[in-house]
Amino acid sequence: MKRIILYDLICVALMGVLIWGEEDKLVSPQQLEMFVDDLPDMPKLPAYNLVNGVPISKSLKIGMFQKTWKFHRDLPPTRVFAYGTSKHTATVPGPTIEALHGIDTYVTWQNHLPSKHILPWDPTIPTAIPTTKKGIPTVVHLHGSIGEPESDGHAQSWFTARFEEKGPTWTKKTYHYYNHQQPGNLWYHDHAMGLTRVNLLAGLIGAYIIRHPAIEDPLGLPFGDEFDRPLIVFDRSFRTDGSLFMNSTGNNPTIHPQWQPEYFGDAIIVNGKAWPRMIVRRRKYRFRIINASNARFFKFFFTNGLRFIHVASDSVYVERPVTLKEILLAPSEIADVIVDFSKSKFGSVILSNDAVYPYPSGDPVNKFNDKVMKFIIKNEREIDTRYVPNKLIKYPYPNLSSASVTRYIAMFEYTSNIDEPTHLYLNAKSYEQPVTEMPKVGTTEVWNVINLTGDNHPLHIHLGLFAVLDQTELVGIDEFRNCMVKMNDAIKCQISKYARGNRTEVLAHEKGWKNVYKMTPGFVTKILVRFSYIHSNASYVFDATAEPGYVYHCHILDHEDNVMMRPLKFIK
Numbered sequence: 001m002k003r004i005i006l007y008d009l010i011c012v013a014l015m016g017v018l019i020w021g022e023e024d025k026l027v028s029p030q031q032l033e034m035f036v037d038d039l040p041d042m043p044k045l046p047a048y049n050l051v052n053g054v055p056i057s058k059s060l061k062i063g064m065f066q067k068t069w070k071f072h073r074d075l076p077p078t079r080v081f082a083y084g085t086s087k088h089t090a091t092v093p094g095p096t097i098e099a100l101h102g103i104d105t106y107v108t109w110q111n112h113l114p115s116k117h118i119l120p121w122d123p124t125i126p127t128a129i130p131t132t133k134k135g136i137p138t139v140v141h142l143h144g145s146i147g148e149p150e151s152d153g154h155a156q157s158w159f160t161a162r163f164e165e166k167g168p169t170w171t172k173k174t175y176h177y178y179n180h181q182q183p184g185n186l187w188y189h190d191h192a193m194g195l196t197r198v199n200l201l202a203g204l205i206g207a208y209i210i211r212h213p214a215i216e217d218p219l220g221l222p223f224g225d226e227f228d229r230p231l232i233v234f235d236r237s238f239r240t241d242g243s244l245f246m247n248s249t250g251n252n253p254t255i256h257p258q259w260q261p262e263y264f265g266d267a268i269i270v271n272g273k274a275w276p277r278m279i280v281r282r283r284k285y286r287f288r289i290i291n292a293s294n295a296r297f298f299k300f301f302f303t304n305g306l307r308f309i310h311v312a313s314d315s316v317y318v319e320r321p322v323t324l325k326e327i328l329l330a331p332s333e334i335a336d337v338i339v340d341f342s343k344s345k346f347g348s349v350i351l352s353n354d355a356v357y358p359y360p361s362g363d364p365v366n367k368f369n370d371k372v373m374k375f376i377i378k379n380e381r382e383i384d385t386r387y388v389p390n391k392l393i394k395y396p397y398p399n400l401s402s403a404s405v406t407r408y409i410a411m412f413e414y415t416s417n418i419d420e421p422t423h424l425y426l427n428a429k430s431y432e433q434p435v436t437e438m439p440k441v442g443t444t445e446v447w448n449v450i451n452l453t454g455d456n457h458p459l460h461i462h463l464g465l466f467a468v469l470d471q472t473e474l475v476g477i478d479e480f481r482n483c484m485v486k487m488n489d490a491i492k493c494q495i496s497k498y499a500r501g502n503r504t505e506v507l508a509h510e511k512g513w514k515n516v517y518k519m520t521p522g523f524v525t526k527i528l529v530r531f532s533y534i535h536s537n538a539s540y541v542f543d544a545t546a547e548p549g550y551v552y553h554c555h556i557l558d559h560e561d562n563v564m565m566r567p568l569k570f571i572k
């Protein structure tokens with residue numbers, strides 16, 4: 001993994017020179033008129049068959065294809081990597097997979113990508129590199145899935161085109177998704193070791209919804225293709241020839257020729273179009289907003305006072321709807337909201353963003369990335385029979401005394417002599433160091449996540465769901481950090497002596513079960529992690545202790561790749 005291949009270095013350096021010359025040819029956001037493209041609806045892919053109206057399991061083949069995609073009316077076609085059932089139908093984002101609770105889905109993910117990546121990457125970070133030097137390693141993770149390790153898309157279970165070469169923990173071609181979990185919003189995306197940031201940037205993302213009609217239909221929420229829609233939001237930069245731009249020069253080029261700590265793009269893309277528009281009727285819509293940025297946080301709000309009624313967070317419904325003026329979403333967080341356009345006094349409204357980047361101490365938004373998309377609201381009044389009930393779905397609330405183990409997870413950032421980040425680790429450990437987190441299946445644990453860096457890191461734990469209990473500021477953090485750098489032991493460093501500052505209450509809509517949460521810098525965030533279903537007391541319908549296990553990581557993809565990720569294994 002650590003080997004640095006001269007050939008790759010020369011390639012990256014050459015690529016760097018070639019691309020560097022083109023940096024002056026970047027599209028500036030004012031060249032892309034806003035709100036001229038209609039918001040696309042990604043193709044729907046049912047993940048079950050109906051036999052006489054009865055759903056049964058289904059097998060799907062979904063490929064990854066290189067093709068071109070129009071991100072904007074005035075932008076030439078962009079070369080992308082796209083998921084789809086054929087090259088012709090592949091889209092960015094990929095098709096929305098619609099699964100049913102309790103009905104198994106089998107997916108054979110097929111890599112049809114060429115041998116050369118469309119984006120620069122960096123062989124000096126731990127990276128999946130085929131020894132044949134051909135093919136782009138890919139592996140698909142279903143984010144939010146409560147599923148078996150063999151189908152979890154482990155970073156080392158990658159494979160190249162036609163499965164010609166496979167990573168060290170590859171186990172099988174066809175993934176089994178049990179869909180035996182609470183209804184909610186998931187998304188699938190690439191997870192190959194050291195290539196996640198570039199494979200997602202190239203387009204390998206898509207939504208996956210698990211529906212449970214018996215439970216969800218009685219809620220009365222807006223439904224159907226017209227009124228219930230995923231919005232997958234990310235940021236990208238382009239060159240004038242339409243190609244995706246990612247800087248090929250690292251911030252510490254002598255250490256990492258290409259890696260940069262955070263990718264930010266100039267254009268805000270929703271469902272594959274830059275600043276799209278959508279014509280809506282005067283009634284309620286449900287938007288499942290997925291933040292699929294590499295590093296950009298979004299703080300969404302409406303320009304004219306419309307509100308979001310928040311009904312689910314990540315993959316789980318909240319107990320009661322919460323009305324919000326704004327929503328802060330970290331990369332990979334999901335907000336499932338109802339917007340009632342009949343409440344608008346105006347004929348249009350702009351979904352806007354004012355999160356600084358990097359979050360929370362970076363630059364303010366500018367007049368381009370402060371806008372996301374525009375809704376044009378039809379005049380005609382309508383009768384809308386859909387509603388938002390006072391109570392949604394209640395899952396047993398986190399209970400601290402049921403926790404069997406307490407862990408401390410510290411986030412470290414390392415810098416070079418020019419004070420630029422070189423890499424980030426969890427618990428000061430590289431990914432390759434032996435597994436340290438080995439929870440028992442079916443148990444609940446308390447994790448104290450200590451952020452010793454200046455950034456907010458969205459933590460994502462595979463398999464588990466967690467509830468955020470509280471966030472407490474560390475007073476005298478420099479002293480504590482010095483101790484942690486030396487000892488890397490939160491108890492010996494007397495964390496309780498420092499964790500006595502301000503406490504941030506968990507916001508109402510973020511209470512309950514989540515799979516990603518924002519770890520505030522300088523704070524210790526206490527989370528209750530559950531390694532069992534939340535919708536029933538039954539044990540997992542699969543063996544969570546099987547190889548290759550799982551991972552947990554920061555969901556800023558540039559951090560995850562270098563290497564804010566650790567193995568997670570389960571014991572019986």
Ligand SMILES: *[C@@H]1O[C@H](CO)[C@@H](O)[C@H](O)[C@H]1NC(C)=O
Nearest residue numbers: 023026247248249250251252
């Ligand atoms: C690319 O990164 C290098 C090194 O951090 C920086 O000097 C350069 O300005 C960046 N180029 C662009 C176009 O952002």
Ligand SMILES: *[C@@H]1O[C@H](CO)[C@@H](O)[C@H](O)[C@H]1NC(C)=O
Nearest residue numbers: 291295296297298329330331
């Ligand atoms: C999207 O996620 C990124 C990375 O986690 C985060 O920085 C950004 O704020 C999020 N944006 C939105 C709109 O939630």
Ligand SMILES: *[C@@H]1O[C@H](CO)[C@@H](O)[C@H](O)[C@H]1NC(C)=O
Nearest residue numbers: 396397398399400401402403
């Ligand atoms: C919390 O869990 C403990 C131990 O499992 C149990 O005895 C207690 O009743 C639970 N408390 C609540 C409020 O559910």
Ligand SMILES: *[C@@H]1O[C@H](CO)[C@@H](O)[C@H](O)[C@H]1NC(C)=O
Nearest residue numbers: 473474475476500501502503
């Ligand atoms: C707590 O919050 C207040 C108000 O935001 C701030 O002035 C103070 O520095 C914070 N930290 C501590 C340790 O009180």
Ligand SMILES: *[C@@H]1O[C@H](CO)[C@@H](O)[C@H](O)[C@H]1NC(C)=O
Nearest residue numbers: 395396533534535536537538
């Ligand atoms: C799980 O078990 C607990 C305690 O026996 C019970 O209170 C709860 O209702 C059960 N949950 C479900 C979803 O059956």
Ligand SMILES: CC(=O)N[C@H]1CO[C@H](CO)[C@@H](O)[C@@H]1O
Nearest residue numbers: 451452453454477521522523
């Ligand atoms: C809020 C806070 O204290 N953040 C600190 C986190 O740690 C970094 C460096 O490790 C500091 O620069 C921040 O001030």
Ligand SMILES: [Cu+2]
Nearest residue numbers: 457554556559
């Ligand atoms: Cu991070």
